[in-house]
Amino acid sequence: MRLSSVFILFCAFAAAALLSIGAAWVAADAVEESSERAVRTELDRDALTWADVDTDGLLVFLIGIAPTEAARFQALSAAGRVVDSARVIDQIDIVDSEGMTPPRFSIELLRSDDGVSMIGLLPSDVDRDQLVEDISRAVPGESVADLLEVADYPIPDGWNDAMDYAVSVLSVLDRSKISVEAGRVAIKGAVKNEDTRRRVEADLARRADDDLRLALQITAPRPVISPFTLRFIIDADGVRFDACAAP
Numbered sequence: 001m002r003l004s005s006v007f008i009l010f011c012a013f014a015a016a017a018l019l020s021i022g023a024a025w026v027a028a029d030a031v032e033e034s035s036e037r038a039v040r041t042e043l044d045r046d047a048l049t050w051a052d053v054d055t056d057g058l059l060v061f062l063i064g065i066a067p068t069e070a071a072r073f074q075a076l077s078a079a080g081r082v083v084d085s086a087r088v089i090d091q092i093d094i095v096d097s098e099g100m101t102p103p104r105f106s107i108e109l110l111r112s113d114d115g116v117s118m119i120g121l122l123p124s125d126v127d128r129d130q131l132v133e134d135i136s137r138a139v140p141g142e143s144v145a146d147l148l149e150v151a152d153y154p155i156p157d158g159w160n161d162a163m164d165y166a167v168s169v170l171s172v173l174d175r176s177k178i179s180v181e182a183g184r185v186a187i188k189g190a191v192k193n194e195d196t197r198r199r200v201e202a203d204l205a206r207r208a209d210d211d212l213r214l215a216l217q218i219t220a221p222r223p224v225i226s227p228f229t230l231r232f233i234i235d236a237d238g239v240r241f242d243a244c245a246a247p
Contacts (some may be wrong), residue, residue, distance in 0.1 A: 019160030028029065035058075035082075036060070039062075039078075039079045039082055042078045042081055046071060050063050050066060051064040054237050058087050060089065061089045062079055064092055065095055066093070066094050066095065068103065069094055069124065069150060069151050069239050072090075072092045073149065073150070094152070096180055102156070103153065104160065105120075105153075105156060105181065106180060106181045107122060107148060108178065109167075109177070109178040109180070110176075110177050111142075111177075112175055114143070115144060116142055116145070116170065117145040117147060118131075118135075119147045120148060120180075123154065123155045124151065125155050135170065157182060158184075158212075159182040161183070162182060162183055162212060166180045167172070169187065169213050173187075173190075173191070173200070175189060183213060184215070185213070187204060188217045192221070196220065197219070204216060207214075228246075230243070231243040231244070
């Protein structure tokens with residue numbers, strides 16, 4: 001009788017252990033499937049069809065061959081939006097860039113009342129922290145938002161000179177958009193009157209080196225005509241405008 005009781009107790013504990021193991025197994029599978037499905041959906045939303053996903057417990061593995069370093073970073077960012085980034089394991093390779101045409105590097109510096117924003121694609125060899133520091137020094141007290149992406153290619157000829165020029169002229173216009181490419185800078189902005197426009201354009205042109213292509217589009221409000229004269233005459237000779245301040 002005593003042996004039978006012990007045996008029944010042992011069977012109860014064994015059954016409970018098996019049920020616990022089974023429940024844990026099912027829960028782990030559910031977590032894995034949920035994480036994999038969520039990451040796949042986010043990758044598809046960003047059109048990152050080259051990336052694949054695998055899971056092992058709480059770990060999420062990103063697998064695939066990215067066309068660029070920027071695409072790899074985009075995939076990691078997409079996964080990090082739906083699961084904890086500490087759980088994401090990077091197993092992405094990048095296409096060998098040797099012999100490939102480098103991307104078109106360009107950034108835009110947008111200055112407004114909210115500060116300066118940097119948007120675009122930057123060579124990986126550029127010191128981003130130093131760039132932010134240089135901009136902060138050019139426009140003291142204004143915030144700098146770094147929204148740049150990076151590609152692992154060498155810095156093209158003419159890039160540094162164009163970037164240095166763009167940063168140096170940020171303080172000239174309170175509202176402006178400065179587009180930077182290797183060897184070329186395009187500046188759009190607005191000033192309060194025509195005299196200021198001519199002075200600013202002359203200053204920006206004087207600062208540029210001879211080998212830097214510069215495109216300027218500085219606008220100013222049209223002058224107000226005061227008083228505005230308009231004279232319309234009807235007499236024996238007919239009907240005519242005698243005077244008008246506007247062409």
